[in-house]
Amino acid sequence: MNSDGLEQFFHDYANASMAGDPAAIAAFYAESFVAAGPKGSAAFQNDDKFLDWLRQLHDFNQQTGMRAMEVVSVSDSAISEHYILARVGWGAKFEKTGDELISFDISYILYTAPETPKIVAYISHEDQEDQMRQLNLL
Structure with missing residues (x-):
């Protein structure tokens, strides 16, 4: 996968996330994957529970x-x-923050053998809720 294709993959991921279509977001993930961040990690199945979680996250x-x-x-x-x-x-x-971009980093491991890459793991560099509290968003 070239750099342009990789950047487009994540632009498409962002668009799907903002649209609130859990099935579209889930299509970016492998059948099972690992999510990690400053407070720990967990393994997940890309199933109905994940779709429910994606709905809750969008809400x-x-x-x-x-x-x-x-x-x-x-x-x-x-x-x-x-x-x-x-x-x-x-x-x-x-x-609440207007046009100010709130920055955060996430590292992803992608499996690229299929025609469409799949996320098999991601690591959030910052804790989203902590960062949102600091900005008085929660």
């Missing part, structure tokens, strides 16, 4: 006034023939 983001999410930067390195590590700088805009 939470709407309740906190999230207006936009955009890709700020993407860097990548090959792990093996079929896996890449992508570090994505994201920017979110909220009603």
Whole structure:
């Protein structure tokens, strides 16, 4: 996967996330995947429970006034023939923060052997709720 394709993948992911279509978001993930952040990690199945969680996450983001999410930067390195590590700088805009981009980073491991890449793991560099509390968004 080239850099342009990788950046488009995450732009499409951001658009699906803001649209609130859980099935569209779930299509970016492998059948099972790992999510991690500053407070720990967990393994998940891409199933109905995940779809429910995605709905709840979208509702939470709407309740906190999230207006936009955009890709700020993407860097990548090959792990093996079929896996890449992508570090994505994201920017979110909220009603309370106006046009100010709230920045956060997430690193993703993508399986690239299928026609469409799949997220097999992601690591949030910051804790979303802590960051939102600091900005008085919660």
